[in-house]
Amino acid sequence: MLSARELTKVYNGRPVVYNVSFDLQPGTVTAFLGPNGAGKSTTLRMLTGLTRPTHGQSWFAGKPYTAWPNPAHVAGVLLDASATHPGRTGRAHLRNIAILAGMPTSRVDEVLYEVGLGDAGGKKVGKYSLGMRQRLGLAQALLTRPPVLILDEPINGLDPEGIRSIRNLLRGHAVAGGTVLLSSHVLSEVDQTADRVLMIGNGQIVADGPLRELVSSQQSIARGPDTARLAQVLQEAGIGVQPTPDGAVFANATPERVSDVAFKAGVQIHNITEHEQSLEEIFFRLAGGQQR
Template sequence: MIEVRELSKRYGDTVAVDALSFDITPGVVTGFLGPNGAGKSTTMRMLLGLDHPSAGSVTVDGRSYRDLPAPMHEVGALLDPKAAHPARTARAHLRWLVRAGGLPRSRIDEVLALVGLSEVADKRVGGFSLGMYQRLGIAVALLGDPATLLLDEPANGLDPEGIRWMRNLLRGLAAEGRTVFVSSHLMTEMQQTADRVVVIGRGRLIADVDTAELVRRGSGGQVKVVSPQPAALSALLTDEGATVRGDSDGALLVSGMDSARVGDIAMAHGVRLHELTPRRVSLESAFMELTDDSASYRSRGLGAVDTEETATVAHTPATGRPEGSD
């Protein structure tokens, strides 16, 4: 259990983290979402005691990181995947950490197998791709078999197969009862991975919700209806309090009413339906709506650059991976 309370961090004039409060509970994967520069890494560094809060506090199981008696067993972290010395082999990198942490050497082969690096264990990490560095970083995080995992943008540089692998790994670790907190600037990546998302922008909390709830909220209960009597249906639904608009294909998009009620009203008035579909909205578009609505996010003088940055979050994988390649 991670508890963040009124956590703030300033660097000179920059407010990197602004009075954040949230809890990260065990047994689920919690995504930490926000555009580049939102304050995700800064928050994670404060969690690990690598940076001092300007105000507020963050604790892991009731203690600050520095007071944890066996930190490697309690918190495993991946902040900078390139933190390994390029001239060392993957195995040598892990051996050094195992020794520093007083962990059993048998753990080295276990974690190498877990992250799929057994075959390159004796290769120098200098020749590794970014994806392999990420896997090694995850191996390091897992060395102490920690109850809490903090991973900062672990999907960067992974190919679609790597992303799927990581998704399963994280879900498995959470299912074992661990606390899994994983950041990303890509909404699409989190949609299938995270049970919960904490969304921040400009250091501030925008949302702290179940992924399903966020998608539901974003959809606003929209229903797509196709009928050969659109005008009659539209009038009936509007009379019952729904908001109805037509889309370009001649379908009706109904808000403020669920699909069962739409069907019942049509039935009661003998209006034929050819299609009745609760519209599913992606986490990505829910996020866009959320940030559109967020006064705190918008009211701080977002200029063209920031708007572009927000768009980048939703649409452009930083890795150059084609959208939807997973």
């Protein structure tokens, strides 16, 4: 449904996005993860034609976004919730978009209600909170009921209820056959939503796969009645260990391997979990050596 090939953007001789390629399938939510300045927004702007790629191309159902005569019906896009004139009302803004997209203006009030802005449509955008602006941006993205949603940090500024609503909305969109690409710099924002993660660091895709695989660290945290003995047997098996502040053992091996070693040595384990890496740790591991 959405494909990118070798997208590259160079500003003043410095590549900010380099050779980014991916394919997104219908029925999936893909998180585009990366720290601030990694190249997420530039990539999304290149996908939607707002920024010309220095090299590479992207397609929505076989055509570049800008080649569709009315692309709002292909992809609903939220890139910057603050990119709205503060002196206009939310309803007036959406009506302008509806006219441009060839939608009946009656759809505006429907979509305002859908995003929870039913009572705020007549307020000036300048008086909206950040969360309300995000909702207005989402309303614009959803206005035409497009098959693809591209959302840049959609959860920014939302309260917990809003975050839950967005998660449900995105999952519902994917389950209904839609394609979702959402960017974030916070892993926890997407871990309950995304089927797949595209991780970008220093402008390059550094990881691509299911979230579970990415956060898997091949490290474990084990607890038992005798952690000193547990640490000893693990060390004897060649596994690096470290005590944790709360009295557990941090082992450089998968839970399966730790469990096997402990079982063979007759050491009891009450609890063993895989250590999940934080986004920062993953970036350090995957992108740390790729500074350009």
